[in-house]
Amino acid sequence: MLHSVDQILLDDLTGLPCSAQRRALAKIITLLESTRLDHRHRADEVLNALLPKTGKSFRLGISGVPGVGKSTLIETLGLYLIEQGHRVAVLAIDPSSSISGGSILGDKTRMERLSVLDGAFIRPSPSSGTLGGVAEKTREAMLVAEAAGFDVVIVETVGVGQSEIAVAGMTDMFLLMQLPNAGDDLQAIKKGVMEIADLIVINKVDIDADAAMRAQLFITSSLRLLGFQGNPDHASNDQKLWHPLVMTMSALQGNGVKELWEKIQQFKQLQTTNGKLQSRRQQQAGAWMWDRVDAGLKNAFRNNPAVQTLLPGFIAEVNQGTMAPSVAARRLLEAMGHEFF
Amino acid sequence: MLHSVDQILLDDLTGLPCSAQRRALAKIITLLESTRLDHRHRADEVLNALLPKTGKSFRLGISGVPGVGKSTLIETLGLYLIEQGHRVAVLAIDPSSSISGGSILGDKTRMERLSVLDGAFIRPSPSSGTLGGVAEKTREAMLVAEAAGFDVVIVETVGVGQSEIAVAGMTDMFLLMQLPNAGDDLQAIKKGVMEIADLIVINKVDIDADAAMRAQLFITSSLRLLGFQGNPDHASNDQKLWHPLVMTMSALQGNGVKELWEKIQQFKQLQTTNGKLQSRRQQQAGAWMWDRVDAGLKNAFRNNPAVQTLLPGFIAEVNQGTMAPSVAARRLLEAMGHEFF
Numbered sequence: 001m002l003h004s005v006d007q008i009l010l011d012d013l014t015g016l017p018c019s020a021q022r023r024a025l026a027k028i029i030t031l032l033e034s035t036r037l038d039h040r041h042r043a044d045e046v047l048n049a050l051l052p053k054t055g056k057s058f059r060l061g062i063s064g065v066p067g068v069g070k071s072t073l074i075e076t077l078g079l080y081l082i083e084q085g086h087r088v089a090v091l092a093i094d095p096s097s098s099i100s101g102g103s104i105l106g107d108k109t110r111m112e113r114l115s116v117l118d119g120a121f122i123r124p125s126p127s128s129g130t131l132g133g134v135a136e137k138t139r140e141a142m143l144v145a146e147a148a149g150f151d152v153v154i155v156e157t158v159g160v161g162q163s164e165i166a167v168a169g170m171t172d173m174f175l176l177m178q179l180p181n182a183g184d185d186l187q188a189i190k191k192g193v194m195e196i197a198d199l200i201v202i203n204k205v206d207i208d209a210d211a212a213m214r215a216q217l218f219i220t221s222s223l224r225l226l227g228f229q230g231n232p233d234h235a236s237n238d239q240k241l242w243h244p245l246v247m248t249m250s251a252l253q254g255n256g257v258k259e260l261w262e263k264i265q266q267f268k269q270l271q272t273t274n275g276k277l278q279s280r281r282q283q284q285a286g287a288w289m290w291d292r293v294d295a296g297l298k299n300a301f302r303n304n305p306a307v308q309t310l311l312p313g314f315i316a317e318v319n320q321g322t323m324a325p326s327v328a329a330r331r332l333l334e335a336m337g338h339e340f341f
Numbered sequence: 342m343l344h345s346v347d348q349i350l351l352d353d354l355t356g357l358p359c360s361a362q363r364r365a366l367a368k369i370i371t372l373l374e375s376t377r378l379d380h381r382h383r384a385d386e387v388l389n390a391l392l393p394k395t396g397k398s399f400r401l402g403i404s405g406v407p408g409v410g411k412s413t414l415i416e417t418l419g420l421y422l423i424e425q426g427h428r429v430a431v432l433a434i435d436p437s438s439s440i441s442g443g444s445i446l447g448d449k450t451r452m453e454r455l456s457v458l459d460g461a462f463i464r465p466s467p468s469s470g471t472l473g474g475v476a477e478k479t480r481e482a483m484l485v486a487e488a489a490g491f492d493v494v495i496v497e498t499v500g501v502g503q504s505e506i507a508v509a510g511m512t513d514m515f516l517l518m519q520l521p522n523a524g525d526d527l528q529a530i531k532k533g534v535m536e537i538a539d540l541i542v543i544n545k546v547d548i549d550a551d552a553a554m555r556a557q558l559f560i561t562s563s564l565r566l567l568g569f570q571g572n573p574d575h576a577s578n579d580q581k582l583w584h585p586l587v588m589t590m591s592a593l594q595g596n597g598v599k600e601l602w603e604k605i606q607q608f609k610q611l612q613t614t615n616g617k618l619q620s621r622r623q624q625q626a627g628a629w630m631w632d633r634v635d636a637g638l639k640n641a642f643r644n645n646p647a648v649q650t651l652l653p654g655f656i657a658e659v660n661q662g663t664m665a666p667s668v669a670a671r672r673l674l675e676a677m678g679h680e681f682f
Contacts, residue, residue, distance in 0.1 A: 007416070030354045034364075044665070044667075044671065047665040047667070048663075048664060048665060048668055050664060051662060051664070052662075052663075054662070055662060066667065069667055084660075122657050136667050139666075139667070140665070140667060143665065148586075149354045175438030182566055183566040183567075183568075186563055186566045186567055187567065189527060189530050189531050190530050190531065190533060190535070190536065190567055191533070192531060192532070192533070194531075195531065196384055200342060222527055225523055225527045226524075226525075226527055226528065226531055261548065263435060276535055280661050285659050285660065285666045286586075286656070286659060286660070286666070288666035288667065288670075289655075289656075289659055289666035289667075289669050289670050290670075291670075292666065292667050292671070293642065293670045293673060294639070296670060296671070296674040296679060297635075297638040297639065297641075297674070297679070298635070299679075300638075300674065300677075300679035301634060301638055310460065314630075315627070315630075317435045318626050318627060319623050319626065319627070321392060321393075321395070321626070322389075322392060322393075322398060323389060323392070323479070324385070324388040324389060324392060324484065325627070325628065325629035325630035325633065326385075326388070326477050326480070326481060326630075327385045327388055327389060328379075328630050329629075329630050329631075329633030329634045329637060330385065330633070330637070332634060333637040333638070333641065336641075338638075338640075338641035339636060
């Protein structure tokens with residue numbers, strides 16, 4: 001059952017854009033981020049109630065190493081989109097914030113011109129929890145922003161750990177920003193990020209146009225060597241499928257923002273027509289559920305009293321080599337009451 | 342309690358090398374691979390009983406794409422080592438065997454000269470189960486081979502899925518074989534395999550020496566660009582730490598086998614002196630236990646009656662967008678009796 005307070009929040013959220021809506025949006029996201037059990041139950045009811053109003057935005061993931069110019073690009077793109085009549089929400093996934101306690105992403109001060117506009121909503125990364133937990137809160141926040149009528153949702157992340165994979169796994173399009181140097185390119189290939197990018201933007205072309213062109217050539221040939229010309233999901237001669245693009249721009253000078261948005265629109269159009277946008281969202285919803293099931297199972301294991309009693313001794317025995325790791329695992333699961341496997 | 346039949350097998354296994362030992366080795370591995378519950382209980386007792394006799398071999402992981410020349414290298418190296426008085430066990434991890442029903446790795450016919458020698462033991466990949474299950478059986482088989490006195494255990498795998506990561510996670514040294522072409526190099530970088538290699542061998546130098554040299558230069562500069570010169574676990578100016586090496590050879594012509602073994606011996610010596618060999622094994626034992634705990638938890642989830650009842654409907658609702666994936670996950674875990682999270 002939906003809490004009566006939450007019903008009012010929901011009405012505000014889906015009402016006309018005004019300060020009440022903005023307040024409701026912030027309050028609901030805070031409710032979702034709460035670790036209190038009663039809050040979590042209420043949050044689930046709210047989520048299910050607003051689901052029918054979600055899914056109508058375009059979800060754009062943006063990643064790149066610190067210093068690549070993500071905030072500059074997002075502010076420039078956001079201002080351009082609001083000028084065109086769009087409403088833009090910017091969310092962030094910053095796994096490092098759970099360590100430092102402070103977020104290096106999504107703070108309003110970085111996007112000063114964008115954050116003051118009525119058409120924009122900027123929310124920093126949830127500041128505690130594992131990547132899985134932080135990603136879940138961001139996914140949920142995305143749904144709330146959609147229910148509030150934001151039609152472009154940008155999720156940004158730094159290239160820490162598996163955060164790019166998490167962002168690509170919750171958005172319709174994944175845009176990877178690269179610095180014009182080969183080390184950055186190889187890192188992206190190594191992490192498997194290059195291959196999941198729908199669009200690769202080499203930023204800061206204003207600083208070194210030659211290096212940017214070299215990077216563009218290297219990435220293009222790398223994608224070919226990695227076999228993406230033969231991969232039907234990425235590129236083919238079939239005009240119905242999207243070919244990952246490599247473009248250069250200067251987010252600081254604003255050069256290429258219009259062209260960037262045109263490319264994004266082309267992508268959206270194509271993916272809508274060929275059904276990939278919908279199938280990707282369905283696949284993402286399934287993967288999200290399984291992610292959370294996995295996390296919950298691990299949590300249940302850690303909190304099981306029998307496991308807590310046995311675990312320290314077993315770990316010591318495994319370390320000393322007096323118990324085989326596979327035997328230890330099976331005995332811990334038996335202690336939990338799970339069938340032997 | 343150890344089964345009396347298994348006690349006899351264990352006595353044979355750890356007795357003098359003879360046909361009885363070889364038979365015991367094969368029988369115990371078959372017991373470990375059995376999916377019968379009573380066999381699994383017996384297998385665990387056997388494993389714990391033989392543990393004190395394990396750990397004395399050098400564990401060498403070898404990977405590379407099909408056609409790179411793994412069998413040729415292993416046979417050439419194996420024959421060389423047996424000539425030097427070593428006893429060599431060759432195990433395999435082939436995740437594709439669970440799909441095809443047949444193993445493309447580790448079949449004795451591929452290593453005709455090695456397989457007939459008393460000092461060699463060759464065991465194909467377990468032919469069913471997930472990668473995690475196949476890897477577990479291979480880890481356990483490695484312990485049995487060690488208890489039987491094999492002092493070099495080679496675990497080979499094809500570059501399918503995460504099998505290289507599994508092999509690197511159970512061996513003292515990970516040797517990556519590469520073909521002399523840039524596509525192969527980029528694939529290895531993309532999969533994160535290059536960075537976990539202790540030694541990279543570019544094979545088939547006899548076919549194209551120029552291409553092999555280019556590959557050597559490319560890999561060396563890639564490792565530098567990926568930052569491994571600054572990574573204390575891989576390379577540094579500190580002579581106490583191992584620097585990953587890139588060498589060329591022709592396994593077919595036997596060129597470089599002696600040099601290869603010398604490098605492996607240098608690695609072993611250094612890792613023993615600086616304590617990395619032992620810390621790596623401890624870390625691997627812990628990771629193995631957690632891997633199996635994860636697999637067991639997923640198994641318990643799948644087999645839970647309440648989950649089996651609810652899951653199909655929940656998946657449909659998540660697909661249709663009428664239930665949030667995170668809500669579905671939490672309700673499934675509650676149905677299992679796990680605390681809300």
